[in-house]
Amino acid sequence: MSSKLIDALTLIADLDTQSQAALETLPLRVVRVPVGAELVREGDHPSECCLLQQGFLCRHKELDEGKRQILSFHLPGEIPDLQSLHLQTMDHGLTALAPSTVAYIPHGSVQALIDENKQIAAALWRATLIDASIFRQWLASVGRSDAAERTAHLICEVALRMRMLGLTEGYEFDLPLTQTELADALGMSPVHINRVLQDLRAKGLIVTRGRHFTIGDWHQLKRLAKFDPAYLHFRKPIPGDFR
Amino acid sequence: MSSKLIDALTLIADLDTQSQAALETLPLRVVRVPVGAELVREGDHPSECCLLQQGFLCRHKELDEGKRQILSFHLPGEIPDLQSLHLQTMDHGLTALAPSTVAYIPHGSVQALIDENKQIAAALWRATLIDASIFRQWLASVGRSDAAERTAHLICEVALRMRMLGLTEGYEFDLPLTQTELADALGMSPVHINRVLQDLRAKGLIVTRGRHFTIGDWHQLKRLAKFDPAYLHFRKPIPGDFR
DNA sequence: CGTGTTATTGACCAACATCAAACTTAGTGG
DNA sequence: CCACTAAGTTTGATGTTGGTCAATAACACG
Numbered sequence: 001m002s003s004k005l006i007d008a009l010t011l012i013a014d015l016d017t018q019s020q021a022a023l024e025t026l027p028l029r030v031v032r033v034p035v036g037a038e039l040v041r042e043g044d045h046p047s048e049c050c051l052l053q054q055g056f057l058c059r060h061k062e063l064d065e066g067k068r069q070i071l072s073f074h075l076p077g078e079i080p081d082l083q084s085l086h087l088q089t090m091d092h093g094l095t096a097l098a099p100s101t102v103a104y105i106p107h108g109s110v111q112a113l114i115d116e117n118k119q120i121a122a123a124l125w126r127a128t129l130i131d132a133s134i135f136r137q138w139l140a141s142v143g144r145s146d147a148a149e150r151t152a153h154l155i156c157e158v159a160l161r162m163r164m165l166g167l168t169e170g171y172e173f174d175l176p177l178t179q180t181e182l183a184d185a186l187g188m189s190p191v192h193i194n195r196v197l198q199d200l201r202a203k204g205l206i207v208t209r210g211r212h213f214t215i216g217d218w219h220q221l222k223r224l225a226k227f228d229p230a231y232l233h234f235r236k237p238i239p240g241d242f243r
Numbered sequence: 244m245s246s247k248l249i250d251a252l253t254l255i256a257d258l259d260t261q262s263q264a265a266l267e268t269l270p271l272r273v274v275r276v277p278v279g280a281e282l283v284r285e286g287d288h289p290s291e292c293c294l295l296q297q298g299f300l301c302r303h304k305e306l307d308e309g310k311r312q313i314l315s316f317h318l319p320g321e322i323p324d325l326q327s328l329h330l331q332t333m334d335h336g337l338t339a340l341a342p343s344t345v346a347y348i349p350h351g352s353v354q355a356l357i358d359e360n361k362q363i364a365a366a367l368w369r370a371t372l373i374d375a376s377i378f379r380q381w382l383a384s385v386g387r388s389d390a391a392e393r394t395a396h397l398i399c400e401v402a403l404r405m406r407m408l409g410l411t412e413g414y415e416f417d418l419p420l421t422q423t424e425l426a427d428a429l430g431m432s433p434v435h436i437n438r439v440l441q442d443l444r445a446k447g448l449i450v451t452r453g454r455h456f457t458i459g460d461w462h463q464l465k466r467l468a469k470f471d472p473a474y475l476h477f478r479k480p481i482p483g484d485f486r
Numbered sequence: 487c488g489t490g491t492t493a494t495t496g497a498c499c500a501a502c503a504t505c506a507a508a509c510t511t512a513g514t515g516g
Numbered sequence: 517c518c519a520c521t522a523a524g525t526t527t528g529a530t531g532t533t534g535g536t537c538a539a540t541a542a543c544a545c546g
Contacts, residue, residue, distance in 0.1 A: 043473075061383045064469065069383040083376075086369040091376050091474040118358060125368050126329040132371065133326075133334050135378035140304045140312035143385045143430025147534070178492060187386025189535050194494060210543085226307065230286075231334040390502075421524060432503050437526060453511085 004053055004165075008077025011164055012130055012235055013123035022117055026110070028103035033096045035176075039081075040094040046084045048104040052076050055100025056176050060184070061092045070185035072134060073097075073158060075165055082128055085110060098176035130233050137231045142187040145226070150186050151196045152225035155206060159215060160229055160242055170241065171215040218242065247296055247408075251320025254407055255373055255478055256366035265360055269353070271346035276339045282324075283337040289327045291347040295319050298343025299419050303427070304335045313428035315377060316340075316401060318408055325371055328353060341419035373476050380474045385430040388469070393429050394439045395468035398449060400475070402458060403485055407477055413484065414458035461485065 006020050015023070028051070033039065039050055042062065057074040059081075071092055074080040080094055085107050096102075114121040134157075141150045158175060162168045177185075183193040200206045205221040207214040215221055218241065229238060249263050258266070271294070276282065282293055285305065300317040302324075314335055317323040323337055328350050339345075357364040377400075384393045401418060405411045420428075426436045443449045448464040450457040458464055461484065472481060 059379075061379065063383065063387050067387045069386045071379050071382060083372045086365060087372050087376065087476050089473060089476070091476070092379060115361060121364070122329060125371070128368070128375065129326045129330050129371060132375035132378055133330065135375055135382055136302075136304065136314050136335060139314060139378055139382045139385060140306065142382060143312045144306050144310045179494095180492080190492090191494085191536080192534055195534090198494085230332060233330050233332070233334070422526095423524080433524090434504075434526085435502055438502095441526085 004077035005051055005079070006077075007165060008075075009123045009127065010235075012233060013119075013126050014235070015119055015123060019117055019119045019123075022113055022120060026105050026113065028105060030101060030103045033100050033102055035096060035099055037096045037100075038093055039096065039102060040084070040090055042090050042093050044090045045088050046081060046090065046107075048106050049079050049081050049084055049110060050094065051079050051103040051105055053101040053103055055096060055102075056098035057094060057100060057102075058097050058181070058185070059092050059094050068184050069187065070181065072131065072138075073185070075161055075167060077165055079105075079124075079127070082110075082124060083131075097181060126233075133231045133233060138185075147186070147188055147192055147196050148199060149225055150188075151182070151193065152200065152205065152221050153227055154182070154186060155200075155213070155215070156222055156225045156227040157232070159213070160238070161232065163239065163242060164232075164234055164236065171218065173213055175211055175213050177211065247320035248294055248322070249320075250408060251318075252366050252370065254320075255476060256362075256369050257478070258362055258366060262360055262362045262366075265356060265363060269348050269356065271348060273344060273346045276343050276345055278339060278342055280339045280343075281336055282339065282345060283327070283333055285333050285336050287333045288331050289324060289333065289350075291349050292322050292324050292327055292353060293337065294322050294346040294348055296344040296346055298339060298345075299341035300337060300343060300345075301340050301424070301428070302335050302337050311427050312430065313424065315374065315381075316428070318404055318410060320408055322348075322367075322370070325353075325367060326374075340424060369476075376474045376476060381428075390429070390431055390435055390439050391442060392468055393431075394425070394436065395443065395448065395464050396470055397425070397429060398443075398456070398458070399465055399468045399470040399472075402456070403472055403481070404475065406482065406485060407475075407479065414461065416456055418454055418456050420454065 003024060006015070006023055009015055009023070030053070039057070040046055052074055054076055057080055059071040059074070060068050061071060062068045072080070081090070084090060114124060141153050145153070159171070159173055162173050179193050179197070180190045183190045186193065197208070201208065203220070204216045205224065207216050246267060249258070249266055252258055252266070273296070282300070283289055295317055297319055300323055302314040303311050304314060305311045315323070324333070327333060357367065384396050388396070402414070402416055405416050422436050422440070423433045426433045429436060440451070444451065446463070447459045448467065450459050
């Protein structure tokens with residue numbers, strides 16, 4: 001079985017078969033977690049990192065008065081807290097937003113692999129740099145674009161990332177998020193995101209049935225979002241229907 | 244002469260004398276640049292990275308209609324575009340906000356050092372991870388706190404970073420930024436940042452003479468900002484006057 | 487079914503943006 | 517050293533986006 005991790009890493013970096021085989025040897029402690037499980041907390045000093053195999057995670061910071069900011073979403077194949085390898089103290093939390101399967105990998109095993117395989121070292125570093133690139137994009141969105149553009153942009157991003165990871169076909173996907181969670185990611189209120197989504201639906205840009213999304217008009221959505229996937233730094237070509 | 248780079252890296256990572264010596268061997272192409280010089284542009288494919296020796300840089304994304312978001316500020320000793328080592332295409336620009344001295348280092352030389360010295364490899368990776376941590380903090384600030392808190396937070400961050408790098412003593416420092424640039428960093432309008440600054444001055448939290456800042460009341464400022472320096476991941480203790 | 491969560495709606499309001507003008511400062515050339 | 521200019525800062529008036537509050541409706545699940 002070709003692992004999700006390899007799918008995700010080969011999407012952004014070159015890995016020869018030897019490196020891929022080496023990745024398969026990583027010892028995994030597989031755990032199923034329910035919605036709402038906080039895998040890592042702000043302030044923790046993890047000794048393992050966390051490969052998502054199935055499900056949907058987010059990283060988040062809690063602020064006072066119940067406010068929180070979701071910092072990123074994570075899809076199968078990603079290692080959201082790879083940074084803990086070099087940053088001892090977590091500056092944010094990691095939580096499951098859908099029922100998920102997670103594989104814990106001891107830092108020592110990852111470090112050993114990095115030490116002996118430069119290709120893997122580069123790929124993992126690159127993965128954390130792409131993380132950072134996505135933070136920059138979100139920062140620019142939250143700082144400088146309005147609610148509709150920001151929302152559309154997030155939908156474009158998630159849809160494309162899912163597609164590139166081979167998790168979906170075409171324009172349909174599940175976004176296992178409440179509107180409140182969307183709001184926390186986009187820096188807005190639940191009420192307002194509700195209205196924005198209604199707007200996007202009214203314009204035919206998206207269709208939703210519960211948490212199942214269909215993109216109704218990719219080109220319009222992309223244009224509204226001013227979405228340019230360059231910041232995702234994929235090494236594989238983007239499929240025609242998502243150009 | 245102990246280099247700024249070593250000051251900055253030993254602030255966040257352990258480097259033995261051998262590693263420090265190795266860093267000193269990096270070939271530097273030193274250039275002086277005026278205010279406004281764009282060292283790297285969005286879309287570029289740099290073959291060198293850029294060590295700031297003197298001055299003040301920022302990274303930024305341009306949006307349409309003249310809008311822009313400043314993504315980070317950079318102080319002497321930092322390598323703002325270290326990421327270009329692994330991300331071929333720049334997803335943002337790098338510009339001097341003060342007259343600066345910059346040392347270009349070929350990617351090849353950095354990579355060679357990384358390949359042969361694990362301590363340096365770890366330190367540089369860690370530096371990019373701290374970058375990312377700061378993006379997360381900015382994202383949370385822009386997304387979830389109000390103008391005054393955000394502004395105070397930025398002032399705390401820059402003041403502390405300067406102090407930790409040994410660029411300043413006490414509570415005084417120069418911030419070579421126009422209010423428009425501050426606004427672009429904080430995701431607000433120039434008019435509004437002006438009013439927020441007036442407020443902070445009126446409360447005695449800061450004193451400004453032109454672009455020279457003095458922190459009038461660190462504890463109050465820190466409290467208003469809800470500033471917790473953990474996200475900067477320093478390995479050295481924070482001086483008493485900045486606790 | 488009943489209960490808790492999530493989505494939706496409407497009324498109202500606050501924070502912040504925009505616009506335009508006046509004022510200050512720093513830099514430049516005569 | 518002064519006048520001139522351009523850049524940056526400050527102010528006031530006004531507008532808008534999006535937040536808050538509170539109630540209702542729709543689901544989801546045991």
